[in-house]
Amino acid sequence: xxxxxxxxxxxxxxxxxxxxxxxxxxxxxxxxxxxxxxxxxxxxxxxxxxxxxxxxxxxxxxxxxxxxxxxxxxxxxxxxxxxxxxxxxxxxxxxxxxxxxxxxxxxxxxxxxxxxxxxxxxxxxxxxxxxxxxxxxxxxxxxxxxxxxxxxxxxxxxxxxxxxxxxxxxxxxxxxxxxxxxxxxxxxxxxxxxxxxxxxxxxxxxxxxxxxxxxxxxxxxxxxxxxxxxxxxxxxxxxxxxxxxxxxxxxxxxxxxxxxxxxxxxxxxxxxxxxxxxxxxxxxxxxxxxxxxxxxxxxxxxxxxxxxxxxxxxxxxxxxxxxxxxxxxxxxxxxxxxxxxxxxxxxxxxxxxxxxxxxxxxxxxxxxxxxxxxxxxxxxxxxxxxxxxxxxxxxxxxxxxxxxxxxxxxxxxxxxxxxxxxxxxxxxxxxxxxxxxxxxxxxxxxxxxxxxxxxxxxxxxxxxxxxx
Ligand code: H79
Numbered sequence: 290x291x292x293x294x295x296x297x298x299x300x301x302x303x304x305x306x307x308x309x310x311x312x313x314x315x316x317x318x319x320x321x322x323x324x325x326x327x328x329x330x331x332x333x334x335x336x337x338x339x340x341x342x343x344x345x346x347x348x349x350x351x352x353x354x355x356x357x358x359x360x361x362x363x364x365x366x367x368x369x370x371x372x373x374x375x376x377x378x379x380x381x382x383x384x385x386x387x388x389x390x391x392x393x394x395x396x397x398x399x400x401x402x403x404x405x406x407x408x409x410x411x412x413x414x415x416x417x418x419x420x421x422x423x424x425x426x427x428x429x430x431x432x433x434x435x436x437x438x439x440x441x442x443x444x445x446x447x448x449x450x451x452x453x454x455x456x457x458x459x460x461x462x463x464x465x466x467x468x469x470x471x472x473x474x475x476x477x478x479x480x481x482x483x484x485x486x487x488x489x490x491x492x493x494x495x496x497x498x499x500x501x502x503x504x505x506x507x508x509x510x511x512x513x514x515x516x517x518x519x520x521x522x523x524x525x526x527x528x529x530x531x532x533x534x535x536x537x538x539x540x541x542x543x544x545x546x547x548x549x550x551x552x553x554x555x556x557x558x559x560x561x562x563x564x565x566x567x568x569x570x571x572x573x574x575x576x577x578x579x580x581x582x583x584x585x586x587x588x589x590x591x592x593x594x595x596x597x598x599x600x601x602x603x604x605x606x607x608x609x610x611x612x613x614x615x616x617x618x619x620x621x622x623x624x625x626x627x628x629x630x631x632x633x634x635x636x637x638x639x640x641x642x643x644x645x646x647x648x649x650x651x652x653x654x655x656x657x658x659x660x661x662x663x664x665x666x667x668x669x670x671x672x673x674x675x676x677x678x679x680x681x682x683x684x685x686x687x688x689x690x691x692x693x694x695x696x697x698x699x700x701x702x703x704x705x706x707x708x709x710x711x712x713x714x715x716x717x718x719x720x721x722x723x724x725x726x727x728x729x730x731x732x733x734x735x736x737x738x739x740x741x742x743x744x745x746x747x748x749x750x751x752x753x754x755x756x757x
Contacts, residue, residue, distance in 0.1 A: 338548040339574065339590055341460065342519070344666040345413035346624050347657075348462070350594055350633040351403075352418050352601035355389040355425045357638040361604035372635065373602030376423050376470055380484025383471060386423065390439040398442075398640030400449035404457045406642065410650040411657030411664070414460035416521045416631060419447060419511055421464070421602075422487070424471025428515070431506050434471055451515050460518040463511050467504070467554075468524030474500035489527035497529060505541065512545045522554040522573075532556040535572035552577050552592070565591065575629075582622050586669035592629035595619065597646055603635035610645045613652040614742045618678075620653070620664065621689045621743055625678035627669030656742055659715050663687035663745045671756050672702055677743060686754040687714070688746040693738040699746070700729045705757040706750035714745040721746065 352373050361372040363379040370378050376386045407415055420426045426435035428447040437445050447463070454461035469475055470487045474496035477485035492500070511517045520542065525535070535556030542549055551574050553559055558571025564578035565587070576591035583591070597616065598607045611619075616632065623630040634646050642650075657664065667680035667687065676699065677691035688699065703725065711721045711732055722733040738744045748754070 338550060342414075342550055342575075342629065343590070345460070346629050346664050346667065347410075347412050347620055348414040348416060348460075348592075348629060348631045349407040349410070349412045350416050350464070350601070350631045351636065352421065352464075352603075352633060353636045354418055354421050354427065354602065355386070355393060355423060356421070356602045357636065358389045358392050360602075360638065361600070361606055367606050370600075371602065372600045372604035372607070373418075373421055373423070374488075375602075377487040380481065380486065382485055386471075387434075387439075390425070390434075391441060393436065393440040393638065394442045395446070395636075395638060395640030396442075398446055398636075400446070400453040401456070403450065403636075403642070404453040404459050406647065406650050408457045408459055410654040411661050412459065412632070413665075414462050414518065415450070415454060416462040416464050416519060417447065417450060419463040419465055420469070420507065422466045422468050422470055422524050424466075424469040426507070428507075428510065430510070432472075432503060447515055451517075461515065462519035462521060462550075463515065463517040464521040464523060465504075465508065465511070466524035467522055467530050468527050469500070472500055472503065474503075490529075492527070492529035494529075501534070501538075505538075508538075508542060509545065512542060512549060516546075517549070519550045519552070520555070521552050525554045525557060525559070530557065532558060532571055539572045550574050564593075565589075578628075582619065583626055583628070585673065586626040588627055588669060591627070592631050593619075593623050594631040594633065596633045596635075597649055601633050601635055603637050603643060608645075610649070613649050613656075616649060617653055617656050617742045618691060621678045621680070624664050624667050624680050625670045625673070625689070656740065659740070660689075660743070660745045663689065663714060663747070671754065674701070681754045683753050684750065686748040686750065688732075688748065689743045690734075690738065690746065691743055693744065694734065697734045697736060699732040699734055701732070701748075703728060703730050703757040704748075704750060705755045706752055709749040709751065711746060711748050713739050714747050715739040717747070723748075 356373045356375050359375050361367055361375065363375055368375050368379045419428055424434060429435060429437040429445050433439065436442055451461040468490050470490060474493055475490035476493065477487050478489055478491050479486045539551055539555055553566050553571060553573030553576055556572030558566030559577065560567055562579045562581060565576040574590060576589060578591060578593045580595055582593050597611055598609045600607045620630045634642055636642050663680055667682045670679035670681060672679060676694060678689045680687045690699065708723060708725060711723050713719060716739065724731040732746065
């Protein structure tokens with residue numbers, strides 16, 4: 290199936306001010322064309338299969354593998370950049386990198402504890418690296434370069450994780466890298482100072498078919514045995530992988546499970562880190578901004594993936610943690626623009642989550658326990674206010690106030706809906722007064738914010754909130 294993933298920006302009411310930047314490394318560009326996607330039987334099915342995903346809005350990314358052992362250090366030096374890229378960044382030859390496998394023994398791995406932490410944080414799905422660019426698999430792969438066959442641990446971790454996900458009603462999903470630095474079909478693109486340059490790999494043309502079969506043997510296991518709900522591809526940028534390859538692979542996978550959700554990195558439509566597909570029909574069901582949030586709302590499916598510090602895989606020296614406030618506001622910002630937030634954890638090699646991640650998950654969970662209703666199943670806002678962000682669903686407009694007005698008055702554009710009542714999500718017994726006589730509605734606020742991160746005001750209305 291081909292799915293239109295062009296970026297269609299939502300036009301906001303003029304109430305909007307420039308997008309705020311909550312400590313992101315880069316903020317998305319604001320270009321776009323409006324186009325209506327074709328509605329056919331397949332697209333209808335696509336809408337249904339996306340239902341749980343759109344409802345979820347918040348997921349956990351997990352980057353875990355052999356790179357978690359060096360954790361950013363190689364031969365006594367700290368290697369610059371993201372830790373799961375150490376094989377590439379340090380130019381490590383295959384046979385040297387393989388030596389991490391006999392050291393991988395995650396005795397503290399506890400699938401149930403991981404899933405409980407995700408669940409408590411309010412996350413509804415988990416996407417784990419079944420195979421990253423280094424080629425090492427976290428499941429019992431036919432290729433033997435995996436946690437079962439090549440490590441002293443000797444056990445599959447994806448199966449217990451999938452089971453724990455099922456037990457806690459969290460959707461189990463898997464990341465899979467197309468580029469593979471370990472597979473013999475691929476060679477370093479060149480050498481630099483006597484070291485291999487792994488990114489991008491060069492494909493030995495006669496071996497592309499065999500490699501595709503190798504990938505398919507993994508994907509079939511992930512789809513049929515592990516019942517993965519999402520296949521989250523990455524490493525699609527080497528020139529030898531084409532969009533046609535992506536389209537074929539997509540069709541082949543959907544035959545096994547028509548409800549499988551696949552990101553747009555299966556093909557070659559993605560435009561850099563902004564993550565949306567180019568004009569035209571490219572493979573995949575949703576756009577994948579990386580480490581950034583679009584400046585405005587977008588009404589095709591998309592998901593921003595982000596790190597809590599500056600690395601995906603665990604890195605001992607990376608202490609640049611975002612605050613809980615930034616993380617929660619990012620989640621709100623993403624939801625207010627119609628997307629999902631996929632927040633990363635880089636577990637240590639022993640199987641434990643870094644302390645800083647555990648604290649943040651727990652604090653995000655405290656906020657979500659009170660305010661989750663204003664995130665799950667919401668749609669993009671109709672306006673982008675100065676004081677925070679807005680989400681909506683049938684029957685309610687949610688005002689996420691970041692900057693509590695000293696005037697104790699919050700102004701929003703008038704809705705055409707009938708207003709039932711306006712309350713704080715944290716205290717639904719106290720009704721707030723709203724003056725609906727003018728062009729704008731003015732809400733009277735209590736003196737203090739209920740939550741310094743974001744206080745949510747629920748404007749309870751009849752039907753789907755619309756501007757007057
Ligand atoms: O798995 C994590 C990272 O290891 C992986 N994606 C996340 C989810 C990743 N992040 N950055 N990179 C990989 C480096 C890739 C950089 C580039 Fe490109 C590839 C630059 C040019 C080709 C991606 C595609 C950015 C622009 C186009």
